[in-house]
Amino acid sequence: MSYKLDWAPIWNNRDLIIEGFITTVELSALGLVLALATGVIVGTAGSTNSRILRSGSAAYVELMRNIPLLVHMYIWYVALAFLKLPPFMCAAFGLALYSGAYVAEIVRSGIGAVPQGQRLVALATGLTPAQALLLVVYPQALRMVMPSLASICSQLIKDSSLASVITVAELTYQASAIEGQTFRTFEVYITISLLYLLLVTIVTYGLLLVAGARDDLEQRVSDA
Amino acid sequence: MPEVILKNLPFLLMGLRLTAEIAFVSIIGGTVLGVLVGVVRYLRVPVLAQVADIYIIFVRGTPLLVVLFICYFGFPTLLGYQASAYYAAVLGFILFIAAYLAEDVRAGLRTVRPGLVQAALATGLARAQVIRLVVLPIALRNVIPTFFNQYVRLFKFTSVASVIGVNELTGSAMLVNGREFAPIPIIGFIALTYLVCCFVISMVGRLLYSRLAVRA
Amino acid sequence: MTEEPMIVLDKVSKSYGPTVVLRDCTMSIKRGEVVVICGPSGSGKSTLIKCINGLEPYQSGSIRVEDVDVGARTTNLPALRTRIGMVFQHFELYPHMSALDNIILAQVHALKRERDEAETRARKLLDRVGLSQRAHARPANLSGGQQQRVAIARALALDPKAMLFDEPTSALDPEMISEVLDVMVELAGEGMTMLVVTHEMGFARSVADRIVFMDRSEIVEDTPADQFFSAPKSQRAQEFLSKVLAH
Numbered sequence: 001m002s003y004k005l006d007w008a009p010i011w012n013n014r015d016l017i018i019e020g021f022i023t024t025v026e027l028s029a030l031g032l033v034l035a036l037a038t039g040v041i042v043g044t045a046g047s048t049n050s051r052i053l054r055s056g057s058a059a060y061v062e063l064m065r066n067i068p069l070l071v072h073m074y075i076w077y078v079a080l081a082f083l084k085l086p087p088f089m090c091a092a093f094g095l096a097l098y099s100g101a102y103v104a105e106i107v108r109s110g111i112g113a114v115p116q117g118q119r120l121v122a123l124a125t126g127l128t129p130a131q132a133l134l135l136v137v138y139p140q141a142l143r144m145v146m147p148s149l150a151s152i153c154s155q156l157i158k159d160s161s162l163a164s165v166i167t168v169a170e171l172t173y174q175a176s177a178i179e180g181q182t183f184r185t186f187e188v189y190i191t192i193s194l195l196y197l198l199l200v201t202i203v204t205y206g207l208l209l210v211a212g213a214r215d216d217l218e219q220r221v222s223d224a
Numbered sequence: 225m226p227e228v229i230l231k232n233l234p235f236l237l238m239g240l241r242l243t244a245e246i247a248f249v250s251i252i253g254g255t256v257l258g259v260l261v262g263v264v265r266y267l268r269v270p271v272l273a274q275v276a277d278i279y280i281i282f283v284r285g286t287p288l289l290v291v292l293f294i295c296y297f298g299f300p301t302l303l304g305y306q307a308s309a310y311y312a313a314v315l316g317f318i319l320f321i322a323a324y325l326a327e328d329v330r331a332g333l334r335t336v337r338p339g340l341v342q343a344a345l346a347t348g349l350a351r352a353q354v355i356r357l358v359v360l361p362i363a364l365r366n367v368i369p370t371f372f373n374q375y376v377r378l379f380k381f382t383s384v385a386s387v388i389g390v391n392e393l394t395g396s397a398m399l400v401n402g403r404e405f406a407p408i409p410i411i412g413f414i415a416l417t418y419l420v421c422c423f424v425i426s427m428v429g430r431l432l433y434s435r436l437a438v439r440a
Numbered sequence: 441m442t443e444e445p446m447i448v449l450d451k452v453s454k455s456y457g458p459t460v461v462l463r464d465c466t467m468s469i470k471r472g473e474v475v476v477i478c479g480p481s482g483s484g485k486s487t488l489i490k491c492i493n494g495l496e497p498y499q500s501g502s503i504r505v506e507d508v509d510v511g512a513r514t515t516n517l518p519a520l521r522t523r524i525g526m527v528f529q530h531f532e533l534y535p536h537m538s539a540l541d542n543i544i545l546a547q548v549h550a551l552k553r554e555r556d557e558a559e560t561r562a563r564k565l566l567d568r569v570g571l572s573q574r575a576h577a578r579p580a581n582l583s584g585g586q587q588q589r590v591a592i593a594r595a596l597a598l599d600p601k602a603m604l605f606d607e608p609t610s611a612l613d614p615e616m617i618s619e620v621l622d623v624m625v626e627l628a629g630e631g632m633t634m635l636v637v638t639h640e641m642g643f644a645r646s647v648a649d650r651i652v653f654m655d656r657s658e659i660v661e662d663t664p665a666d667q668f669f670s671a672p673k674s675q676r677a678q679e680f681l682s683k684v685l686a687h
Contacts, residue, residue, distance in 0.1 A: 062419075062423075063419065065422075066376070066380070066418055066419045066422035066423065067380075067415045067418055067419060068380035068381065068382075068383040068384075068394065068418055069380070069383075070383040070384055070386070070387075070394060071383060071394060071411060071414060071415055071418065074394075074398070074407075074411055075411055075415070078398075078401065078407040078411065079407040079408045079411045079412075081407065154285075158285075158286070158287040158288070159287065160287075161287035161288075161289045161290060162287075162289060162384065164289070165289075165387050172287065172289055172290060172293075175290075175293075176293075179297065183301075185293075185297040185298050185301045185302075186294070186297075186298040186299075186301055186302045189290055189293050189294045189297070189298050190294070190298070192290060193282065193285070193286040193290055193294070196285055196286055196287055196290065197281070197282065197285030197286065200285050201285065337532075339528060339530055339532050340532050340534070342490070342495050342528070342532070343526070343528050343532030343591075344532075344534070344546075345495060345517075345518075345521065346493055346495060346521055346524075346525075346526040346528075346595075347521065347522070347525075347526075347545070347546035347550060347594065347595070347598060348518045348519065348520075348521040348522035348546055348550035348551070348598060349518060349545075349546055349549055349550050350518045350550075353549050353550070357545060357549060358534055361536050362534075362535065362536055365536060438535040438536045438578075438580070
């Protein structure tokens with residue numbers, strides 16, 4: 001093996017790596033928020049009694065899920081280029097619609113898993129349907145689907161790496177840039193792998209702790 | 225169908241063919257590797273199980289794009305060989321999907337009731353025979369839906385190979401767009417194609433499962 | 441009947457961490473004997489018979505089956521298990537195979553018989569337990585009683601010297617219990633050495649040579665059958681009998 005591992009150039013470029021890492025976090029955060037928003041709306045629609053809403057929700061989910069994330073990003077960046085959205089937003093929207101579809105499925109089944117009686121009791125005590133949903137059904141559904149949500153979240157963080165293809169300067173993009181300058185291919189990609197792993201682990205543990213699902217912790221992390 | 229699509233259809237279909245090829249080879253390779261790794265972890269084979277643990281943790285925490293970069297840029301530089309994008313992509317996909325399938329296999333193996341394993345041992349079969357003849361056939365049948373979820377995911381992920389220069393469906397489409405500047409029909413076309421193919425794969429999985437599933 | 445006992449347990453003890461599961465269990469079975477083990481749940485009965493064919497390890501004492509030390513590291517357990525058949529409470533038939541294939545599997549892979557021979561024997565055994573019509577049925581399509589009879593045939597397929605039964609009828613609906621007990625009574629009549637963990641006292645009274653009563657991980661009584669039912673020696677056995685026979 002004539003190639004000698006040399007980690008120094010990586011350390012020397014740590015500013016770029018840190019910048020990329022921060023961008024990844026920002027992009028993931030925005031994408032996640034948007035994905036949760038769309039997912040909750042579509043997922044709730046999918047759990048209603050209205051046939052139209054349910055089929056609409058299902059169609060949306062199938063459509064968004066079965067289109068590759070990269071193609072989603074190309075749609076915003078290339079097909080809808082006339083909108084002149086910055087690449088960061090294109091990536092965020094791509095993530096939002098793609099992951100949002102997965103969130104929708106989970107929300108839908110989570111709501112379905114909350115016993116009917118809960119909603120009826122809430123209504124019987126004088127809460128409006130919206131309040132019943134927000135205060136009684138959602139919290140219970142959330143507890144149940146937290147592990148799956150954590151899984152989607154970690155997937156989204158990793159998927160954000162595709163934003164590098166549409167020129168967003170997140171972690172993977174910076175890695176390629178560093179590689180281009182230093183030719184330390186193996187070292188740089190291993191480094192960012194570990195960084196992604198670190199980020200994903202922290203976020204997953206954090207989410208599960210927040211949800212109080214401590215017993216599931218280990219099992220779910222290995223599902224991530 | 226829009227003119228721009230018709231004009232470039234042969235080229236796009238070749239891209240689709242490449243997508244299907246890559247997906248097929250990666251699915252087969254990934255499944256074989258995934259089952260092996262899953263069994264190794266289930267049995268806690270000394271040394272191999274620990275190596276498998278590290279492999280799975282590492283790959284599952286890494287984005288696919290980075291895995292592909294490591295296979296296309298990293299390994300060749302480290303080990304000093306020339307890489308072709310196609311083979312690097314296939315290697316990357318196999319390593320990637322196997323890590324996920326291995327976890328599904330291990331989960332599936334654990335759902336086989338210990339009572340059943342004991343009954344098989346009681347008839348004088350050795351441990352290895354029990355795994356091969358009883359546990360694995362049942363577990364594999366039951367993980368079919370999970371596996372096909374991963375297969376659909378992989379099919380979508382083949383689009384990422386375009387980033388390292390493989391002219392599969394997405395890569396071909398972006399090339400055509402570079403010439404024709406008609407992103408909406410072109411991207412619309414490939415979006416639809418992926419949709420249909422993923423749907424077909426899911427259907428195959430559902431059919432297979434309905435035929436083969438056993439209550440264990 | 442030979443004088444030398446076939447299966448000998450000597451002060452067998454087993455614990456799961458701090459919990460004692462078996463305490464100094466000593467008993468033996470002669471060839472052709474039918475021994476019933478009974479007692480309250482949690483007394484260790486199932487664990488005890490699973491120690492005999494090495495499915496459960498034990499920490500101290502010894503178990504010898506035809507002079508083979510079950511607990512020795514060098515013992516070939518798979519080979520030993522082909523000489524002892526076992527029937528489980530939940531039948532445990534292989535769900536992905538037909539009844540016939542269930543019975544063929546171990547013959548071919550553990551005893552290395554030719555497949556044709558294995559199939560012939562399997563069909564004979566199915567006939568013997570009254571299920572030749574269902575040879576190609578999957579376990580999911582068989583009733584509990586039918587599954588258990590196939591399980592008995594599966595165990596008999598290896599021509600074992602002794603049969604262990606772990607609560608064979610406890611998971612069955614009442615109407616199916618007799619079809620399984622009938623098979624077991626026939627077996628006993630043919631001279632099979634049997635060790636049966638069961639609550640079926642009627643079966644015990646008509647077929648057992650000896651009753652072993654276990655309570656709280658210990659063997660409390662080990663007496664000939666008629667003696668046990670007419671005059672159990674220990675307080676605990678008396679209490680148990682009165683509760684069980686009250687139905």
